Amino acid sequence: MIQFEDVQKVYSDGTQALNHFSLKINDGELMTLIGPSGCGKTTAMKMINRLKEPSSGKIYINDAPVEDYHIHELRWNIGYVLQEIALFPHMTIEENIAVVPEMKKWRQSSIRQRTAELLDMAGLDPSVYKQRKPSELSGGEQQRAGVIRALAADPDIILMDEPFSALDPISREQLQQDIRQIQQEIQKTIVFVTHDMDEALALGDRVCLMKEGQVVQVDTPQQLVLNP
Ligand code: ADP
Numbered sequence: 001m002i003q004f005e006d007v008q009k010v011y012s013d014g015t016q017a018l019n020h021f022s023l024k025i026n027d028g029e030l031m032t033l034i035g036p037s038g039c040g041k042t043t044a045m046k047m048i049n050r051l052k053e054p055s056s057g058k059i060y061i062n063d064a065p066v067e068d069y070h071i072h073e074l075r076w077n078i079g080y081v082l083q084e085i086a087l088f089p090h091m092t093i094e095e096n097i098a099v100v101p102e103m104k105k106w107r108q109s110s111i112r113q114r115t116a117e118l119l120d121m122a123g124l125d126p127s128v129y130k131q132r133k134p135s136e137l138s139g140g141e142q143q144r145a146g147v148i149r150a151l152a153a154d155p156d157i158i159l160m161d162e163p164f165s166a167l168d169p170i171s172r173e174q175l176q177q178d179i180r181q182i183q184q185e186i187q188k189t190i191v192f193v194t195h196d197m198d199e200a201l202a203l204g205d206r207v208c209l210m211k212e213g214q215v216v217q218v219d220t221p222q223q224l225v226l227n228p
């Protein structure tokens, strides 16, 4: 479980990014954070793996404050997928996927097996794609590779920050379906940031609607549509 308790974030230039922000995200839940640009979605998400620190308030993972975890423990157990494609350009797809498993000192045979499994799951034929460099993949394929890289070392939590916003509508819809399917298979906690309401409603088990650093409403997509 991930919990934000009365979190405030004021940046050094005085910008208040989060204001009395409280939210509970259950294990195995896909929570979408939705709201206009600048409402604090990314700031909130980055506090989960301590890329940002709150000015006041607390963030808990499994009832322990995030600052009680070793920073490596957080980074290794929380997969992170960004809008900007963040695959390492000089590495093959296989090498990209292996980065965190290698840091965790997995056996080479396990890493190879895991890589093939994940490529299959993402619809990327391992015999073709594992030797390719990111530049030899389409935008949608690169995003898919980015998603499976985040899953590689079996993290408990996956953070996704507008991972599909640069894609055409068809690739985007395909990837949304993939994410839903992956989430149903692996039952991980996923926090997904988007400013696209259709995407938030299509993906979320629940949707957290934000405005000016505050939570406006947290509900299932069905309830949100019925009681906007
Ligand atoms: P969102 O992800 O919803 O677009 P952000 O969390 O990125 O929102 O930003 C929330 C607010 O904080 C915005 O007004 C943004 O300009 C501001 N902000 C974000 N990062 C910084 C920073 N490092 N320094 C100052 N202001 C920032």
Ligand code: ADP
Pocket: 011, 012, 013, 051, 052, 053
């Ligand atoms: P913090 O360490 O406070 O969480 P960062 O390290 O992300 O913030 O940002 C450091 C500085 O970068 C900020 O004080 C700000 O001047 C600048 N900055 C970064 N992103 C933004 C943004 N979106 N809007 C305004 N300023 C920003």
